[in-house]
Amino acid sequence: MVHIKNYINGELLEPASKKYLDNFDPSRGKVYSYIPDSDEQDVEKAVAAAKAAFPAWSITPKDQRSKYLLKIASLIGKNLDRLAQAESIDNGKPLKLAKTVDIPRAAANFHFYGTGILHYAAHAHSMEDTAINYTLRQPVGVAGCISPWNLPLYLFTWKIAPALAAGCTVVAKPSEVTPMTAYLLSELCIEAGLPAGVLNIVHGLGGKVGNAIVSHKEVPLISFTGGTKTGAHIASIAAPMFKKMSLELGGKNPNIIFADCDYDKMLATTLHSSFSNQGQICLCGSRIFVEKHLYDKFKKDFVEQTKKMVVGAPMDEKTRVGAVVSKPHMEKVLSYIELAQKEGGKILCGGKQVNVGGEFSEGYYIEPTIIEGLPHDCRTNQEEIFGPVVTIMPFEKEEEVLMWANSTVYGLASTVWTENLTRAHRVAQNIHAGIVWINCWLLRDLRTPFGGVKSSGVGREGGFEAIEFFTEPKNVCIKLK
Ligand code: NDP
Numbered sequence: 001m002v003h004i005k006n007y008i009n010g011e012l013l014e015p016a017s018k019k020y021l022d023n024f025d026p027s028r029g030k031v032y033s034y035i036p037d038s039d040e041q042d043v044e045k046a047v048a049a050a051k052a053a054f055p056a057w058s059i060t061p062k063d064q065r066s067k068y069l070l071k072i073a074s075l076i077g078k079n080l081d082r083l084a085q086a087e088s089i090d091n092g093k094p095l096k097l098a099k100t101v102d103i104p105r106a107a108a109n110f111h112f113y114g115t116g117i118l119h120y121a122a123h124a125h126s127m128e129d130t131a132i133n134y135t136l137r138q139p140v141g142v143a144g145c146i147s148p149w150n151l152p153l154y155l156f157t158w159k160i161a162p163a164l165a166a167g168c169t170v171v172a173k174p175s176e177v178t179p180m181t182a183y184l185l186s187e188l189c190i191e192a193g194l195p196a197g198v199l200n201i202v203h204g205l206g207g208k209v210g211n212a213i214v215s216h217k218e219v220p221l222i223s224f225t226g227g228t229k230t231g232a233h234i235a236s237i238a239a240p241m242f243k244k245m246s247l248e249l250g251g252k253n254p255n256i257i258f259a260d261c262d263y264d265k266m267l268a269t270t271l272h273s274s275f276s277n278q279g280q281i282c283l284c285g286s287r288i289f290v291e292k293h294l295y296d297k298f299k300k301d302f303v304e305q306t307k308k309m310v311v312g313a314p315m316d317e318k319t320r321v322g323a324v325v326s327k328p329h330m331e332k333v334l335s336y337i338e339l340a341q342k343e344g345g346k347i348l349c350g351g352k353q354v355n356v357g358g359e360f361s362e363g364y365y366i367e368p369t370i371i372e373g374l375p376h377d378c379r380t381n382q383e384e385i386f387g388p389v390v391t392i393m394p395f396e397k398e399e400e401v402l403m404w405a406n407s408t409v410y411g412l413a414s415t416v417w418t419e420n421l422t423r424a425h426r427v428a429q430n431i432h433a434g435i436v437w438i439n440c441w442l443l444r445d446l447r448t449p450f451g452g453v454k455s456s457g458v459g460r461e462g463g464f465e466a467i468e469f470f471t472e473p474k475n476v477c478i479k480l481k
Pocket of ligand 1: 148155175176207214228231233452
């Protein structure tokens with residue numbers, strides 16, 4: 001079985017402790033590789049390497065930094081099949097999804113920032129004939145990047161690529177639940193000839209490795225994606241140290257369906273926005289509000305289509321819903337289904353763990369689940385479940401549905417279905433969320449600001465926002481007379 005290694009100062013290394021953690025294949029419920037159980041010593045080494053590499057990397061001309069990033073993008077593309085297979089085994093997601101979404105997007109992240117950095121320009125402010133100000137954007141230093149398990153390589157590279165493009169060096173930690181593709185990425189970085197110490201990847205537990213990165217005094221900037229509780233903990237350490245922080249946190253996204261929508265498009269997309277990646281995408285619409293006179297028709301069709309979704313082994317072409325990521329996560333999702341019933345919810349379909357049989361009989365599978373009959377303010381409708389579980393609720397008035405949609409502590413994404421142009425703009429304006437999709441879902445332009453409001457996070461990723469996060473502005477004022 002593979003023993004994953006840390007990537008520090010250009011080398012693949014064992015953890016200082018020489019200890020390893022079990023890595024599970026969630027589709028089989030079995031250990032299939034080992035993860036370095038790294039600690040402060042490994043982080044210390046990684047930060048020292050990143051610090052030593054920073055002066056040279058930060059003044060490496062942009063077009064050369066760009067070449068490294070583009071080379072890595074191309075290597076990810078060349079290794080698409082291998083990486084997709086690894087992601088699917090590590091995470092439980094359908095192979096098809098890893099092949100069409102996760103891995104292409106990881107390559108796109110490097111490509112986007114490898115080219116984007118060439119087009120970035122800072123501002124100048126003229127004071128007519130008195131003075132001129134120009135803004136220098138200088139890379140901050142060693143960036144700490146911490147990512148979750150749901151879109152492993154996709155989200156890991158979404159942080160690393162802009163950090164490197166901006167001239168920062170990086171110490172990164174993928175989720176210990178899904179470390180494999182980050183390990184394969186370190187091999188590709190070596191193949192691409194990335195200078196030693198520019199990117200360092202330390203594997204291990206959040207409480208040890210993550211904590212050590214966040215609290216390290218030589219890491220002035222933290223880019224984190226994960227749960228809201230972890231984000232609050234990270235902020236409590238990093239804020240008193242005056243670190244720059246970007247926090248991309250949880251969500252409880254509303255999907256608002258008006259009766260005048262393009263019904264077939266809405267139905268097909270709502271199946272995706274509810275159950276893609278087993279509902280483990282921070283952008284999934286988990287609360288579905290349907291205008292009252294469309295409700296019964298929608299309910300019938302949505303349940304019928306959901307029942308047809310094949311739950312099965314990730315490698316199987318027919319599979320639409322693979323395994324959820326881990327046993328504790330499966331238990332958490334099932335406990336929410338139980339809670340929903342206690343709160344008076346009626347399960348319209350799904351609701352149970354599935355045994356898909358054969359060598360996958362120990363895997364962590366849950367039927368896609370639809371629940372109705374719950375008020376907007378119960379726990380099931382307020383707390384993040386992060387699994388293949390949605391609730392459906394009828395509404396009568398726009399003001400009412402907006403109030404319900406905005407009633408959680410979260411504000412990441414939202415989806416609105418209507419053919420009424422005026423209403424679309426009005427609702428978009430009044431939703432408390434960082435992202436509003438009208439008549440679509442997960443349509444992404446990497447230039448746009450990405451992030452949430454309220455407990456869904458602080459700051460924005462994407463486009464030049466990320467370049468600005470990884471650089472510090474410095475105003476230079478020159479008197480002309
Ligand atoms: P966690 O918050 O549990 O973990 C995220 C990362 O933080 C992991 O690498 C984890 O390591 C690490 N970590 C855990 N504890 C600490 C700590 N004390 N100090 C530093 N790092 C730590 O989230 P999940 O991995 O469970 O991911 C799911 C969550 O991520 C959901 O809430 C989801 O909504 C959110 N998410 C948000 C997105 C967004 O863009 N807003 C996108 C995708 C997901 P380890 O795994 O080793 O514990």
